[in-house]
Each structure stands twice: as C-alpha cells, then as structure tokens.
Amino acid sequence: MSAATLHVENATGAAPSRPGSRIHRRRAALAPYAFLTPWLLGLLVFVLGPMAASLYLSLTDYNFLQPPTFLGFDNYIRMFTSDPRYLKSVQVTALYVAVSVPLQLIFALGLALLLDRAIKGASIYRAVFYLPSLIGTSVAVAVLWRTVFGQDGLVNAALGVIGIESTTSWVGSPDTALLTLIALNVWTFGSPMIIFLAGLRQIPRSYYEAAEVDGAGAVRRFASITIPLLTPIVFFNLILQTIYAFQAFVPAYIVSNGQGGPADSTLFYTLYLYQQGFTNFQMGYASAMAWTLLVAIALVTGLNFLLSRYWVFYADGAR
Structure with a gap:
C-alpha cells in the first residue's frame, strides 16, 4: 500500500474507490442523476405537483374561500x-x-x-x-x-x-x-x-x-x-x-x-x-x-x- 493511500485512509477513514470497482461503478451510475436533480425537482414542484392538485380539484367544488368539497365526476x-x-x-x-x-x-x-x-x-x-x-x-x-x-x-x-x-x-x-x-x-x-x-x-x-x-x-x-x-x-x-x-x-x-x-x-x-x-x-x-x-x-x-x-x-x- 502506497504512502498516498495510507494518507487518504488516515484522513477519511476509508480507502478511495478504484476505477472498475463496485463503488466506483455505482458512483458513476449515480452521477447523471445528481446533475438531473434540479430539473427533476422542478418537474415535481412546478409540473407534476400542480397537475396532481388540478386533477384532485376537478373532482371537487372549490372557490378559493372554503375547503374543497368532493363531488366525484359531477363537474x-x-x-x-x-x-x-x-x-x-x-x-x-x-x-x-x-x-x-x-x-x-x-x-x-x-x-x-x-x-x-x-x-x-x-x-x-x-x-x-x-x-x-x-x-x-x-x-x-x-x-x-x-x-x-x-x-x-x-x-x-x-x-x-x-x-x-x-x-x-x-x-x-x-x-x-x-x-x-x-x-x-x-x-x-x-x-x-x-x-x-x-x-x-x-x-x-x-x-x-x-x-x-x-x-x-x-x-x-x-x-x-x-x-x-x-x-x-x-x-x-x-x-x-x-x-x-x-x-x-x-x-x-x-x-x-x-x-x-x-x-x-x-x-x-x-x-x-x-x-x-x-x-x-x-x-x-x-x-x-x-x-x-x-x-x-x-x-x-x-x-x-x-x-x-x-x-x-x-x-x-x-x-
């Protein structure tokens, strides 16, 4: 084991993943999702969330002033x-x-x-x-x-x-x-x-x-x-x-x-x-x-x- 590896182990408590190892492959697979996280959050908060809320409201009687009243398919x-x-x-x-x-x-x-x-x-x-x-x-x-x-x-x-x-x-x-x-x-x-x-x-x-x-x-x-x-x-x-x-x-x-x-x-x-x-x-x-x-x-x-x-x-x- 090299001196550099020993230094890293002493500093972090764990050896770094080597290229081709399971941990390295897992990190490489997760990296794209890390970059996509802002877009996925935007999709969830500004698109899918409002769409789900709108779908629920379409089954209710809602006028901004009172809690929604469930109507089913009456609308x-x-x-x-x-x-x-x-x-x-x-x-x-x-x-x-x-x-x-x-x-x-x-x-x-x-x-x-x-x-x-x-x-x-x-x-x-x-x-x-x-x-x-x-x-x-x-x-x-x-x-x-x-x-x-x-x-x-x-x-x-x-x-x-x-x-x-x-x-x-x-x-x-x-x-x-x-x-x-x-x-x-x-x-x-x-x-x-x-x-x-x-x-x-x-x-x-x-x-x-x-x-x-x-x-x-x-x-x-x-x-x-x-x-x-x-x-x-x-x-x-x-x-x-x-x-x-x-x-x-x-x-x-x-x-x-x-x-x-x-x-x-x-x-x-x-x-x-x-x-x-x-x-x-x-x-x-x-x-x-x-x-x-x-x-x-x-x-x-x-x-x-x-x-x-x-x-x-x-x-x-x-x-």
Whole structure:
C-alpha cells in the first residue's frame, strides 16, 4: 500500500474507490442523476405537483374561500349536460382550429416556396415574414387587430377606397368576429414558414433536374416531388399549430374584452375556462375543463399520428 493511500485512509477513514470497482461503478451510475436533480425537482414542484392538485380539484367544488368539497365526476357531467356555454366554447374552438390551422399552413408553405428561390434580399424577407410569429399573440397586436377591424378601422377605410362603403364593426358582429381571429392566427405564419423553408432546402435539387429532363412541368414537380418529400414537415407543423390553436387565449380575450362576445362568437375554450376559474371562482369546474382539454388535445394528436401512416412519407420509404 502506497504512502498516498495510507494518507487518504488516515484522513477519511476509508480507502478511495478504484476505477472498475463496485463503488466506483455505482458512483458513476449515480452521477447523471445528481446533475438531473434540479430539473427533476422542478418537474415535481412546478409540473407534476400542480397537475396532481388540478386533477384532485376537478373532482371537487372549490372557490378559493372554503375547503374543497368532493363531488366525484359531477363537474364533468355538468359540462356536457347542463352548461350550454361550455358546448358553445367547444364549438367555437373546434371551428377555429379546423379553419385557421389549414389556412395558416397553406399560407406558410406558399411563402416558403417563394423564399426558397434565389431572390435578392431573401434573408431580409425571411426576417420580416417571421416577425408576426414573434408578436402575433401579444396583447398589443390583439389591441391593434381590434382597431384595424373596428367600425372606423383600416379594413373599412380600404373598402371605401375601392368604392365599398361599410360601417360594420368586424369584431363587433357575431357573423365576422371569429373570422377576424382566424385571420390573426393565419397572419402568424412565420414559425411554420421557417420550418417549411428548412424542409425545402433538404430536398435534393437533382430530383427536380431529373424530373425536368423527363418533361415534368412545375405543377407536376410540386405534386410528385415537393409535397411527398415535405409531408414529414407538414405533419410536424400540423401537430404544433393544432396544439397552439387549441390553447389560443389572448386574441379572444382582448378582442372581446374578456367576455367572448358578441353573442359568444369568440368564446374560446380557454377563455371560458378562465371565466369559470378566475371570474366565477369555480376552480373545481375550471380544473375539470382543463383536464378535458388535455384529453381532447391528446386524442386529436393521437388521431393525427394514426392517420399519418396513410399520407406521411419518409426518405427511407417508411411510414
């Protein structure tokens, strides 16, 4: 035994573990968990803990002022049997998702195809087109949107220039209020556009050159090469934007002053959840709504993954 080892033994009372020993292997195995401890604590305290509390509250009657009263599944039964505004919020949100997400992806793909060309100042255009995604869900933009589509807003002024006189407030009419929010979501096309552009850059140019030699036109090349090879990117954007659309809150809250009007035409699911929890103080009912939304998003996402095997194609031929 060396003098250094004896010194360590005398100082600590135990010999240090040698490389390859059982103690050394155990310490090496535990080291990653030591580095993960802060993240695991955050996950437990800020994610799993609140989720468990919310799940419990969804089975109770809780109003912040009194201890929760256990109700079982009464909150869930109430949502689908005796709350017409809840069903209205589901209808409005489903329509918003079904219309705005496809339009946004189509618009984003069209601009990505234009920017994929070798045009002067393409980097500047990409930055400008990406800006709406950075600010599109902010309170300031929602306020601006309400002004633009107001009775004396920019839209009516533009219609007046081309000879169409309109005094309608687009955000104040039940027939058009939701359409303005759909337009706002389509306007925030920057993020999916950048992802589409990255996907287009990954398609080998040799495919287009070979198709052009064979006499394929631009439409045929787009349908037979671009779309099939881009389906994984389309699928990725579809999943992300669908989840974001289900959780939309700020535009509806600002445009309708937190009421979901006019005539509940902009009563998004998240807005009604907020009203129940923080306006009516029915936190148990709001928790039940939150868990129902989580399950709905999971089911829609799962359905998209199930259907993707029929239309998503990967480079290795797998689906």
